[in-house]
Amino acid sequence: MSEAFYSSGLGFECRRCSACCRGKPGFVFMTRTDVLRILKRLRVAYPAFYAEYCRTVDTGLGMALSLREKPGYDCVFWGEGGCSIYEDRPVQCSTYPFWASILESRARWEEEGAYCPGIGRGELRSGSSIEERLSERQAEPILIFGYSEDPAAADIEVEDSRG
Ligand code: SF4
Ligand code: SF4
Numbered sequence: 001m002s003e004a005f006y007s008s009g010l011g012f013e014c015r016r017c018s019a020c021c022r023g024k025p026g027f028v029f030m031t032r033t034d035v036l037r038i039l040k041r042l043r044v045a046y047p048a049f050y051a052e053y054c055r056t057v058d059t060g061l062g063m064a065l066s067l068r069e070k071p072g073y074d075c076v077f078w079g080e081g082g083c084s085i086y087e088d089r090p091v092q093c094s095t096y097p098f099w100a101s102i103l104e105s106r107a108r109w110e111e112e113g114a115y116c117p118g119i120g121r122g123e124l125r126s127g128s129s130i131e132e133r134l135s136e137r138q139a140e141p142i143l144i145f146g147y148s149e150d151p152a153a154a155d156i157e158v159e160d161s162r163g
Helices: 032-042 046-053 106-112 127-138
Strands: 010-012 054-058 063-067 119-125
Touching: 032 046, 046 054, 106 119
Parallel strands: none
Antiparallel strands: 010 119, 054 063
């Protein structure tokens, strides 16, 4: 098998432009671990979290759990100071732009640079650190509910939500 194009590293440094958090429609899908981490941070139970911050998206295989967007397409967690749950943000956010779909080819990586000005700039991220980001994302699937399930009633509970 030939080496991945990123094996000798890729430049990336977030410019804090916020383009990946606001201003355009998109989805922020979550794993069960993401949800548990955010529930703990917000000290809310899942039904309340679902009602205020979540929506579902039809994937063709079921309904995937995603964060809501505010009017104007800002993420529901975007605020004046940036991401209000930054340390506990979903893995989809913390691993961007090192996603398998973006790393499928150099051309695709460079194309993403039109959207994310951090791509190709700053610090060189090693091939192994990029592999780690990919593994992090692949470690757990996003939550997808069956069409007959009620996503608001999912059995997701933090043992001690008072932290
Ligand atoms: S689009 Fe890129 S540079 Fe801008 S905030 Fe997101 S990761 Fe950072
Ligand atoms: S959860 Fe935070 S990092 Fe992720 S899209 Fe929303 S504001 Fe951005």
